[in-house]
Amino acid sequence: MAKIPVIEQCTVSYKEDKHLLADQLDVYLVNNRNLVFPHRHNFYHLVLFLQGGGSHEIDFKTYSVSIGQVYCMGPGQVHSWMFEGDMQGYIVNFDIDYFKSLLLRSDYIENLSIFSSLNESVFSLTEETLKQVIPLFEQLVGLKNSPSEDDLKRTLLLYILLKLEQDYRPSFPTKAMDYQMLLIKNFIALVDLRYKDLHLPKEYAELLFVTPNHLNGVCKEYLGLQAGEVIRNRIHLEARRLLILPDWTISQVAYELQFSDNSYFTKFFKKVEGITPEEFRKSQWK
Template sequence: MIQSIPVYDICSLSDVRQDDLLISRFAPYLDAHKNLFFPHRHSFYHLVLFTRGAGTHSIDFERFDVMPGQIYFMVPGQVHSWQFEGFTDGYIINFSEAFIQSFLLQPGYLDSFSFFNGNLKDAVVNLPADSFATVKELFEHIIFEIMKPAPLGSDMVRLLMLQIFIHVNRLNSNPAGSGKLTYNQTLLKNYQKLIEQHYADIKLPKDYAELLYITPNHLNAVCKDLLGLSAGELIRNRTLLEAKRLLTNPQLSISDISLRLNFSDNSYFTKFFKKTESVTPEEFRKQILKP
């Protein structure tokens, strides 16, 4: 059983660090990193296309059935693990935001892709047959660029990756849409970014509304209109997710986790957790970490 929840950077998974990038066929990558079957986090973006295999893949405690033609997009900080049945293959790309951003003049460009928003319903895509063939060919071109370096090879890899991102993003986009966010969509994204930065120390929607220069009622209306959730629910959901992530580390006591998330005491944290999950933090930990 895993003894702690490791956080891997690209350098720790490869002997060669090139522009914050690691690219490999999946089978040899998995063979070299058998410890990745256990729950772990990454400090980088993580992209996997499966071409063969079966089993399950868990991302932030939601389980997905692995199948050929399936592509996964993961963002830094998510906890994931997998359990495969038989031989599994495909492609994997680990990359830092800096690897893409250094090529573009548009800050936060990756945020424009739905599958990099951290929402799991957008992060796992079952590709139609024609799209699978197109994306698979792009991965093959990337592997070729890595195996046979040429002038401006890193830029070619970036271009090929962007083709993958744009192609997959178009599958779930409104063809008639301009691709530009409305004012309220931009407001919601900014609210979600603030929550990501401050969920442990800012607990009330009114304090976020003040940072966004809007009223609490306006913020709540935007969240309900676009997500069907209240502004407070978004804060609580992010706090709960981090609690689950921290509980995968048996070296952290419940008191440690409660303190990290700024709960006044352990009993309040336990009540908060059990209200949504129907189990105590201790029971949840036992379920996650059982052999």
């Protein structure tokens, strides 16, 4: 049984900069041709496809490559790719603290919708946005051998991320950014942050200064899910990620997710997944 490795930023970055990698996709694939197996990162990772085919998998879901498609991943997500043909585009990796000296809010990047584990951050850019971001990516790649231009690189990358965020449409219905949508975004960000120790909608409602009924109603309207389902889905996702690590026992996974005992965790997982944790683990490593 193989272990899902964690790829560290320093193993794929250039010597000139251990905190940022920005490159043409085809060049990156030549330099990292062996990274086709399932793995996870300890850094942020995004790719823009301009040519090529095949597919890529993020957190157990497969996506077909399309021209103008972007995928954005945060630390800890599991992925692999099965590319076909002449792959062209851009790839950017940056570590968790890359914007620490630039932004007043240290959690700003992790709260962007494009990096939320509860959203599917695989989407196609509009033609107008694509025209705008390609020169930005080119400029960022052109600075890869210029370690003295750190502030310029940070600013360029932040601008790219904000353009992607502006073009991104989450899976819930598109509406104007009103109070209700802001509540949903804050709820999703909070679940991403506190899913291990807060399991009840009322706990999140209290932190968001709304009633549990109001939070539940807004979740139903925008997401088509109960607030409790949103929380359970995030716990379930992390459970799946941890269960594919063979050096973790079922007890360790349950403890990490703060379940009171193994039986409660097994009952929770089987209700959501349809099979037990042991059966899920076996299915992933046949």
